Amino acid sequence: MKTDKGTHIYMAIADDIEQRILNNVLRIGEKLPSVRNLSKMHDVSMSTTLQAYYLLEGKGLIEARPQSGYFVRFNPSRFPRKVEKSNPRPVAKAKSVEAIISEVYDDFTMQGMMRLSLSVPDPELLPLARLNKAMVQAMRELPANGTSYESIQGNSSLRRQIAKTSIQWGGHLQPEDIITTAGCMNAISYSLLALTKPGDTIAVESPVYFGMLRFAQSIGLKVLELPTDPDTGVDPDDLKKALSKHNIKACFFVTNFSNPLGYCMPDEAKEATVKLLSRHGIPLIEDDLYGDVYFGKQRPKSCKSFDEEGNVLWCGSISKTLAPGFRVGWVAPGKYFEKVKRLKLYNSITSATPQQTAIANFMAEGSYERHMRKLRQTLHSNSLQFARAIGEYFPDNVKMSNPKGGFIFWLELDKNIDTYAVYREAALQKISIAPGSMFTLQERYSNCMRISYGMPWNDKVDNALKTLGGIVKGMM
Numbered sequence: 065m066k067t068d069k070g071t072h073i074y075m076a077i078a079d080d081i082e083q084r085i086l087n088n089v090l091r092i093g094e095k096l097p098s099v100r101n102l103s104k105m106h107d108v109s110m111s112t113t114l115q116a117y118y119l120l121e122g123k124g125l126i127e128a129r130p131q132s133g134y135f136v137r138f139n140p141s142r143f144p145r146k147v148e149k150s151n152p153r154p155v156a157k158a159k160s161v162e163a164i165i166s167e168v169y170d171d172f173t174m175q176g177m178m179r180l181s182l183s184v185p186d187p188e189l190l191p192l193a194r195l196n197k198a199m200v201q202a203m204r205e206l207p208a209n210g211t212s213y214e215s216i217q218g219n220s221s222l223r224r225q226i227a228k229t230s231i232q233w234g235g236h237l238q239p240e241d242i243i244t245t246a247g248c249m250n251a252i253s254y255s256l257l258a259l260t261k262p263g264d265t266i267a268v269e270s271p272v273y274f275g276m277l278r279f280a281q282s283i284g285l286k287v288l289e290l291p292t293d294p295d296t297g298v299d300p301d302d303l304k305k306a307l308s309k310h311n312i313k314a315c316f317f318v319t320n321f322s323n324p325l326g327y328c329m330p331d332e333a334k335e336a337t338v339k340l341l342s343r344h345g346i347p348l349i350e351d352d353l354y355g356d357v358y359f360g361k362q363r364p365k366s367c368k369s370f371d372e373e374g375n376v377l378w379c380g381s382i383s384k385t386l387a388p389g390f391r392v393g394w395v396a397p398g399k400y401f402e403k404v405k406r407l408k409l410y411n412s413i414t415s416a417t418p419q420q421t422a423i424a425n426f427m428a429e430g431s432y433e434r435h436m437r438k439l440r441q442t443l444h445s446n447s448l449q450f451a452r453a454i455g456e457y458f459p460d461n462v463k464m465s466n467p468k469g470g471f472i473f474w475l476e477l478d479k480n481i482d483t484y485a486v487y488r489e490a491a492l493q494k495i496s497i498a499p500g501s502m503f504t505l506q507e508r509y510s511n512c513m514r515i516s517y518g519m520p521w522n523d524k525v526d527n528a529l530k531t532l533g534g535i536v537k538g539m540m
Contacts (some may be wrong), residue, residue, distance in 0.1 A: 074115035077106055081116070085125055085139050092452040093445050093521075096126060096134040129441060144455055144464040147325070147476050150337045152270040152289035152506055154309070158251055164484065164502050165274050178528045179516070181496040183323055183471050184388045186519035189442060191435050195387055195426065212417065216409050218244025219420035225427040226380070226394055232362075233355065234369035235378070241396045242378065243405055244415045248353045248381035249275050251395035254350045254411075255377040256314070258403035260285055264313040267306055269298050271474070271503035271512070273351070276316060278356060287505050288312065294474065296463045297329040300336040307344055314347050321354040321365050324465030324474050324514040328364055335370040342375050347400065349377045351385050353358070356436055358469040359444040374398030382423055384471065385436060390419040442472060446517040453526055459532030459540060471518040474500075476511060481539055483513040489535050495528050498510035 084090045096117075097105065103113045117134050120126045127137040141144065206212070219221070223239040229477045230237040231292035245251040252275075262284030268276065270289035280287055288310055290298050298317060306312065317337075319329045329337070335533055341348050358364060368378035377400060392415075397404040408414075426432050450473060452463060463476040477483065483499040490497055500512025515532075519525060 072115075073106070073108055074119065075111045077102070077116040077421070078119040081120060083126060085136055087349070088139065089350065090136050090427045092139055093448040094136050095132075096136065098133055111490065119454045132441070135445070135448075139452070139455070144263050144451070144458070144462045144475075145462055146268050147463045147465050147474055149291055150270045150289075150325075150508075151291050152304070152504065152508060154288070154368075164499060165278060167409070168247045168487070168498055168502065170498065176494050177491075178524070178534070179519075180528065181498040181514070181516065181517050182518070183514075184384055184518060185439065185443075187473070188520050189518070190440055191431065192283075194431055194435075195317045195422070198422040198426045198431075199418060201425055202418045206417060206421055214414045214417040214420065216405060218242070218412055218415050219417065219424055221424035221428070222392070222420045223394070225424050229427070230368075233493075235366065237368075237378075237396050237397075241398075241401070241416075242394050243397065243401070243408060244420060245348075245381075245393040245395060245408065246412065246415060247383050247391040247393040248351060248379050249279070249393075250391075250412075251379035251381070251393045252316070252351060253348060254404045254407045255379065255395060255397060255400070256280065256283065256316075257407050258397070258400050259314040259347050259377075259407065265310055267303070267310070267312045267315045269317055269322060269325070270299070271324055271500065271509055272316070273318060274498075274502040276351075277505060289504060289506060292325060293327060294325050295327055296333060297325075297327040298333075298335055298337070303337060304340060307340070307346070312346055314349060315341060316349045316351065317367070318351040318353065319355075319367055320352055320474075321357060321467055321470030322471070323354065324372040324472050324498070325471055326465040326474060328468055329367075331365050332367075332491060334365060337365050338370040338376060342373050347375050347377060347398075351377065352378060352380050354470040355380070356385055357440060357443060357471065358438060359447075360468060364469075368396065371398060372401075377404070385439065386426070387423070388434065390396065391416070392419050392423050440469075442520070443518065446519070446521050447473070448527065449521045449526075450515075450517040451522055453529040454533070455528045457531075459537055462536075471516050473515050473517065475513050475515065476500075477513070477536055478540055479511050481511045481536060483511060485539065486513065486532075486535055489539075490532055493528075493531050493535075495532055 099110050099113045103110045124138050126134050128134055196530045223242040226242055227237040227239045265286040267288045269292040291302050292298050368376045378396040465474040487497050487499045498514040500509030
């Protein structure tokens, strides 16, 4: 059936919805009418309605969510422009970023603060009652109620669950491949200590997680920041050029939904990176902390998926997904296993027994995956709401990353805006952001900021973003 102009009806329906999105009648994150209801509204078959939705989905304007329906995903007139590929200077430096990091950290514990700076889920998004139950169960079943030392390598049940889940992304790990740690940063620290000595150079993405910079600096390492695309991360060709010019001892990449840029390295780039580093005998520390927080149909692979020689030290944790305060993390260090295990023995002897057992039980009974399905849906919706609000409240020239998972947006403002000044002004309004200068050792990113969408969307969050946008506009 066609309209008078010869256009298929499903195209006319799709065009009507698209115009409503462009005119902001239908906003990002809002649910569209069900297929059945829209069919009744237009007096057409359900297959015709589905064709309209498929067309809009193909344009990236809407998305289907399992068992939930269709939602507005994107508004080209509102979404900020994309951040450009970073271009740090090709020098290895060791400048202090301590002062700003310490100041922002202090805000984490302030009462009444809207913590847009914090890259963890809000407690409201966590299954606290079930976690408490898991802790009680762990205390009951453990010898001496969990007061005895765990093995150096870590809780066997937890390592078995981590190995089991690695099948989802092609890791095929065994429990004996894994060492548990006190969170992901602890895993990264052991890995860096195992691979480097003071004065060595490591290569990282740019911008890069400030916690890693802070630790690298504390053990006397030089940091070479590589150009990084906001969608795909470090290009293997750029890495190859760096290897030809610098004596690099190790690389550190957050390959899936990086902190702070939000990129997800494509599978082919991950494979090429692993092969390139293997040929040069250079190990890769892979921070896969956000891999489970994907918005697509399946979890992305990791560099570890392509590691045939044990050259990738794969680090993870449940700190960003389930229980930040439990400090439960792990590393699969490949051929560096004995070095990492020895460092754990020297530095902490073992890991906390009750927390590891509780997380193992939580994962074994399927509660973790059920929680993650809900969390992923919530965070995806949040990201779209944040994108809408930033497009409305911030200056027109703002640029923003477009992550397909994780918790974080990276914003690039007018080059005359100092986001440390924005941070100080916003703090007076009980809003905390992370200034971009925290994520580099170079004089860069002073006009950028990281904000988290890891909290329930509500009017308070909307108002905070409106206030933040007003502060930025006022500084122009």
